[in-house]
Amino acid sequence: MLRPRIIASLLIQDKGLVKTTKFKDPRYLGDPMNAVRIFNEKEVDELAIFDISATVRGQGPNFKLIENLAEECRMPLCYGGGITKVEEAQTIFSLGVEKIALSSAALSNPKLITDLSDKVGAQSVVIVLDVKKKVFGGYEVYSHNGKKSIGKNPFELISKFQELGAGEIVINNIDEDGMMKGYDLSLVDKVRKATTLPLTVLGGAGNLDDIGKLIQKFGIIGAAAGSLFVYKGKLKGVLINYPNINEKDQLINQYFSM
Numbered sequence: 001m002l003r004p005r006i007i008a009s010l011l012i013q014d015k016g017l018v019k020t021t022k023f024k025d026p027r028y029l030g031d032p033m034n035a036v037r038i039f040n041e042k043e044v045d046e047l048a049i050f051d052i053s054a055t056v057r058g059q060g061p062n063f064k065l066i067e068n069l070a071e072e073c074r075m076p077l078c079y080g081g082g083i084t085k086v087e088e089a090q091t092i093f094s095l096g097v098e099k100i101a102l103s104s105a106a107l108s109n110p111k112l113i114t115d116l117s118d119k120v121g122a123q124s125v126v127i128v129l130d131v132k133k134k135v136f137g138g139y140e141v142y143s144h145n146g147k148k149s150i151g152k153n154p155f156e157l158i159s160k161f162q163e164l165g166a167g168e169i170v171i172n173n174i175d176e177d178g179m180m181k182g183y184d185l186s187l188v189d190k191v192r193k194a195t196t197l198p199l200t201v202l203g204g205a206g207n208l209d210d211i212g213k214l215i216q217k218f219g220i221i222g223a224a225a226g227s228l229f230v231y232k233g234k235l236k237g238v239l240i241n242y243p244n245i246n247e248k249d250q251l252i253n254q255y256f257s258m
Contacts, residue, residue, distance in 0.1 A: 104144055
């Protein structure tokens with residue numbers, strides 16, 4: 001039976017693990033390999049790793065780093081950052097990554113979605129849309145790690161990307177990144193109505209109840225979190241964490257019903 005997924009999201013910058021707030025002020029947290037090892041022990045549903053500096057600097061994927069991460073990882077792994085070519089994606093898949101995530105590249109070259117979907121299957125092609133509220137209402141999409149507004153409606157883009165062959169949508173809320181005050185359920189509702197694809201939501205989770213509320217409202221969905229799984233307490237001490245099997249089952253049983 002299909003169930004909601006609780007996904008740990010890690011950000012990489014200069015080969016180190018970092019965490020941002022509203023896509024700014026990256027705080028260095030340590031070696032990402034250590035985080036992956038701990039998440040292995042925690043039996044995480046899925047791990048998403050994003051290199052937040054590759055596209056901004058015009059760099060391609062760091063294949064050696066990806067290889068090391070994939071070799072260590074014992075859970076489904078999604079990787080994004082610097083991918084602009086089918087050949088790069090194929091190399092990443094050959095290293096043991098299950099899904100690749102496109103963001104800026106999908107916006108600048110939508111045909112890449114179709115080319116990748118044809119080559120590797122739609123289920124392995126994830127589109128990440130970084131979105132932010134507009135001053136006078138609505139939402140807009142940003143690229144290059146939240147630095148460039150492209151002036152387009154995210155919901156129209158999502159429908160377009162589904163037609164082009166995307167297999168999953170990740171909606172990443174810039175306003176809520178690192179704030180730990182809960183997901184923007186209104187945004188998620190609009191995204192859910194725009195696509196029938198598997199959907200993952202990132203940005204805002206501050207506790208397990210936030211994840212529960214997302215699951216309660218939307219059912220089979222990916223609940224992703226960064227800060228929640230790398231910080232502990234009000235002072236945000238660095239502690240890699242994730243609910244154990246019993247906690248996760250209780251959470252899903254409490255909030256999820258078919």
